Amino acid sequence: xxxxxxxxxxxxxxxxxxxxxxxxxxxxxxxxxxxxxxxxxxxxxxxxxxxxxxxxxxxxxxxxxxxxxxxxxxxxxxxxxxxxxxxxxxxxxxxxxxxxxxxxxxxxxxxxxxxxxxxxxxxxxxxxxxxxxxxxxxxxxxxxxxxxxxxxxxxxxxxxxxxxxxxxxxxxxxxxxxxxxxxxxxxxxxxxxxxxxxxxxxxxxxxxxxxxxxxxxxxxxxxxxxxxxxxxxxxxxxxxxxxxxxxxxxxxxxxxxxxxxxxxxxxxxxxxxxxxxxxxxxxxxxxxxxxxxxxxxxxxxxxxxxxxxxxxxxxxxxxxxxxxxxxxxxxxxxxxxxxx
Numbered sequence: 001x002x003x004x005x006x007x008x009x010x011x012x013x014x015x016x017x018x019x020x021x022x023x024x025x026x027x028x029x030x031x032x033x034x035x036x037x038x039x040x041x042x043x044x045x046x047x048x049x050x051x052x053x054x055x056x057x058x059x060x061x062x063x064x065x066x067x068x069x070x071x072x073x074x075x076x077x078x079x080x081x082x083x084x085x086x087x088x089x090x091x092x093x094x095x096x097x098x099x100x101x102x103x104x105x106x107x108x109x110x111x112x113x114x115x116x117x118x119x120x121x122x123x124x125x126x127x128x129x130x131x132x133x134x135x136x137x138x139x140x141x142x143x144x145x146x147x148x149x150x151x152x153x154x155x156x157x158x159x160x161x162x163x164x165x166x167x168x169x170x171x172x173x174x175x176x177x178x179x180x181x182x183x184x185x186x187x188x189x190x191x192x193x194x195x196x197x198x199x200x201x202x203x204x205x206x207x208x209x210x211x212x213x214x215x216x217x218x219x220x221x222x223x224x225x226x227x228x229x230x231x232x233x234x235x236x237x238x239x240x241x242x243x244x245x246x247x248x249x250x251x252x253x254x255x256x257x258x259x260x261x262x263x264x265x266x267x268x269x270x271x272x273x274x275x276x277x278x279x280x281x282x283x284x285x286x287x288x289x290x291x292x293x294x295x296x297x298x299x300x301x302x303x304x305x306x307x308x309x310x311x312x313x314x315x316x317x318x319x320x321x322x323x324x325x326x327x328x329x330x331x332x333x334x335x336x337x338x339x340x
Contacts, residue, residue: 002045007093012062015070015094017054017078019339021112022087024049025151029326047086053077053102053111054092054339063096075102077294079115079285087112088312088337100290103297110304113334117151118293118302120283121214124234125156125164128212131232131277140167141211144201144226148190149177151334152216152236154305157189162301170205172196172217177332184305184333202226220278221267229275236281239263244282305333312339 009016032046056074063070070076078099080087102111129137143160147153148171160166170192173181178193194201202225210226215235227233240249241264245257264280271278296302310317321335 004089006091009058009060009093011095012060013096014060015056015063015076015096015099016058017052017076017092017094017099018057019052019054019087019090019092020108021053021336021338022049022089023051023112023116023334023336024088024322024325025051025116025334026325026328027116029322032322033326047089049087049089050080050085051078051112051115052080052087052092052094053108057091060096067096069101070096070099075108076100077102077111077115077290078287079119079283079290081285088339090339097287098285098290100287100294103294105298105300106304109309109336109338110306113151113304113306113336114155114293114297115285115290116283117334118155119286119289120236120281121152121156121159122289122293123283123286124214124236124281125159127234127279127281128214128232129164132211138164138166138212140165142166142168142170142209142228144170144205144210144213144223146172146196146215146217146219148173148193149181149184149305149332150216151305151331152214154185154333155302156214156216157185158302159296161189163296168192170194170210172201176330180332221270224271224274224276227271227274227276231275232277232279233271234279234281238267238280240280240282241265241267242280242282306336307332307334309336309338312337 028048032048056070056072056076058072076099078094080094081098084093086092143166145153145156148157157169160169168191171190172194174197175195178195194204205226207225208228211228211231213220213233215233216237218237220233220235239260241261268278308321325331
């Protein structure tokens with residue numbers, strides 16, 4: 001923990017936010033650990049956190065003139081842009097294009113759990129729906145969403161059924177998490193659960209039965225036999241690749257970019273042999289998408305899944321939970337830190 005001066009609004013589109021709650025995502029602890037330094041070098045000490053919910057303190061001139069909803073005193077939530085990263089702090093700078101009013105029906109702690117995982121999932125589903133634009137989008141399709149109680153998975157199963165009208169949702173969970181599913185999510189959201197500690201998805205899910213796989217665990221290529229011809233896999237957990245790699249990770253050495261695009265191209269070729277489209281999603285922080293999510297949250301279509309909470313001064317618990325997220329073991333939903 002470091003003591004820093006309160007940041008100042010220096011650009012017309014910036015917003016200074018008093019942070020009430022922040023949440024930690026796997027990418028936060030992975031990059032902070034240095035494991036991504038070869039292809040995504042970052043200066044240290046690393047300011048951790050993208051997600052927050054809080055109250056607007058000050059705004060730039062452009063915000064004041066065009067966005068009265070974001071005036072000082074407004075309650076907001078945001079996925080901070082990379083240039084503003086560091087949500088686990090008393091104050092943070094965000095931008096008008098990445099900040100929206102907090103859903104009215106939930107607390108700051110709950111709102112802070114949403115931005116990154118929800119934006120990632122919504123944009124993934126939008127991409128998949130566009131793939132089936134001539135076939136009704138994702139309506140009545142069969143979806144495979146591994147890790148249905150993870151941060152992304154728990155949002156995905158809700159959006160799948162209640163927003164995108166998926167016909168059938170299959171997920172994978174461990175034995176212990178199957179017993180907890182009803183505690184966090186409604187029973188009607190999942191049609192089939194595969195206990196991956198006891199069953200092989202390739203043996204219990206019919207081959208050629210999945211229209212869309214949301215690859216939250218990096219297993220997309222190994223599960224290709226499950227996909228229907230004409231289906232799509234969108235991965236968020238495999239090594240990144242694609243045309244947005246250069247703009248999404250400008251610090252990445254060009255040689256590493258070439259390697260990742262080559263690996264991605266090989267996986268796309270393997271998918272094409274099954275007649276399947278294979279893509280990687282780069283999240284785009286988006287106020288407009290946060291507004292869409294807030295509407296669904298306030299209508300009760302999507303609810304927060306918070307597994308663990310800690311206070312800002314409980315460094316021992318914060319370290320413990322960050323280590324648990326890094327190890328990818330026993331995680332349910334999101335880890336939220338109450339700041340003030």
